[in-house]
Amino acid sequence: MSRRIVICGGGAIGVAIAWFLSRRGAVPIVVERHAVAGAASGKSGGFLAFDWCRGTALDRLARRSFELHAELAEELGNPWGYRRLETYAGYAAENEGDSGPGQRPWLSDSVSLSGQLGSPQTTALVEPYGFTTGLMRAAETHGAELRHGTVADLLHDKSGAARGVVLEDGETVEGDGVVIAMGPWSILATRWLPLPAVYGYKGHSLIFRTDDAIPGEALFLEYQEASGEVLTPELFPRADGTTWVCAVSSTSPLPVDPASVMGDEGAHARLEAMCRTISPALAAAPITARQACFRPVTDDGLPLIGRVPGVGGAYVATGHSVWGMLNAPATGEAMAELILDGAARRVDLRHFDPGRLKAFDPARLMSS
Numbered sequence: 001m002s003r004r005i006v007i008c009g010g011g012a013i014g015v016a017i018a019w020f021l022s023r024r025g026a027v028p029i030v031v032e033r034h035a036v037a038g039a040a041s042g043k044s045g046g047f048l049a050f051d052w053c054r055g056t057a058l059d060r061l062a063r064r065s066f067e068l069h070a071e072l073a074e075e076l077g078n079p080w081g082y083r084r085l086e087t088y089a090g091y092a093a094e095n096e097g098d099s100g101p102g103q104r105p106w107l108s109d110s111v112s113l114s115g116q117l118g119s120p121q122t123t124a125l126v127e128p129y130g131f132t133t134g135l136m137r138a139a140e141t142h143g144a145e146l147r148h149g150t151v152a153d154l155l156h157d158k159s160g161a162a163r164g165v166v167l168e169d170g171e172t173v174e175g176d177g178v179v180i181a182m183g184p185w186s187i188l189a190t191r192w193l194p195l196p197a198v199y200g201y202k203g204h205s206l207i208f209r210t211d212d213a214i215p216g217e218a219l220f221l222e223y224q225e226a227s228g229e230v231l232t233p234e235l236f237p238r239a240d241g242t243t244w245v246c247a248v249s250s251t252s253p254l255p256v257d258p259a260s261v262m263g264d265e266g267a268h269a270r271l272e273a274m275c276r277t278i279s280p281a282l283a284a285a286p287i288t289a290r291q292a293c294f295r296p297v298t299d300d301g302l303p304l305i306g307r308v309p310g311v312g313g314a315y316v317a318t319g320h321s322v323w324g325m326l327n328a329p330a331t332g333e334a335m336a337e338l339i340l341d342g343a344a345r346r347v348d349l350r351h352f353d354p355g356r357l358k359a360f361d362p363a364r365l366m367s368s
């Protein structure tokens, strides 16, 4: 009989696990509260880098994942605009420049490029909503199931092992194992499992319809506002003729319902003002989306990928912070190996062992 694995959360991480499990003949059931790619996995930058995690515990995972992104785009017909691109660093200030031509036709003279950070061999981009929903559809063609529902508790067998989930409406979804992949909402699973804390860190972004006004060059900037405050915007021109720009982060609280995430007051206006200063092409382009989303962060900055200590059949994959889109495929591959073979072969998951951090006390959740 095929193994049935219940995956809580339809973000890039849950969906990538579903894809790799389904490819190996297991039956993943993704339970999603709001919408597949409805949170950060549909709104993030989708920037990928081969070797930007060198010297850290993430290096092997990131390199493997960069390779897998290229393979997945090739194998599945690239419905998510996977593209390789040049990547540059630069700086700008609101009070500098007279909006004349800059170092690129699409940049104003307030921007100085300071160096190249990546080449088409080492940096790439996906459109995250297309990637996450496309991978879910591909998993479904291999037998994965998608269920709409809010996971509210865990089902256990007599030995205490996880054997499925209970939804908010009382329905149950049974399986041979359960994976928590609810991004920053994984902290809610500390009510049912001994898991470390996961926090949400908010970011704002805009999408412009730029067509061919901006070439395939990603840009990481330091931008000083007239007030003296420094923002670190990122600009990613996508294969679909849009350009995604982010800046303005905040620690505002994570709403329990992923559908109610909204931008902080004034954040998008600030971002728009910055875009007009740095680029005449952006100043002239219509804005097609104003977005906000939360990335999942752990206490030591590394993801939680592995078995939940002390509870058979329970797994977690979250806390990927700024590299969740990059690291989704290698996380999915490693989790499928761990669940089906007992150990991951391609990457060493020891660094990401959930047991390395103290379990969060859910009483703190109720009181906050």
Ligand SMILES: Cc1cc2nc3c(=O)[nH]c(=O)nc-3n(C[C@H](O)[C@H](O)[C@H](O)COP(=O)(O)OP(=O)(O)OC[C@H]3O[C@@H](n4cnc5c(N)ncnc54)[C@H](O)[C@@H]3O)c2cc1C
Pocket: 008, 009, 010, 011, 012, 013, 014, 031, 032, 033, 034, 035, 036, 037, 038, 039, 040, 041, 042, 043, 044, 045, 046, 047, 048, 149, 150, 151, 152, 181, 182, 183, 184, 185, 188, 201, 202, 203, 204, 205, 246, 258, 293, 294, 295, 296, 317, 318, 319, 320, 321, 322, 323, 324, 325, 326, 327
């Ligand atoms: C502004 C910004 C820019 C970023 N840019 C990049 C980038 O360029 N490159 C990169 O690699 N990474 C980037 N990231 C990081 C990346 O987006 C995240 O790490 C990644 O999306 C996390 O994926 P996830 O599947 O863990 O979580 P999420 O995408 O948050 O998905 C979790 C899912 O769980 C669901 N859920 C929640 N509660 C329940 C419940 N009770 N029952 C069922 N489902 C539930 C939610 O609805 C959601 O769909 C960026 C993040 C932000 C915020």
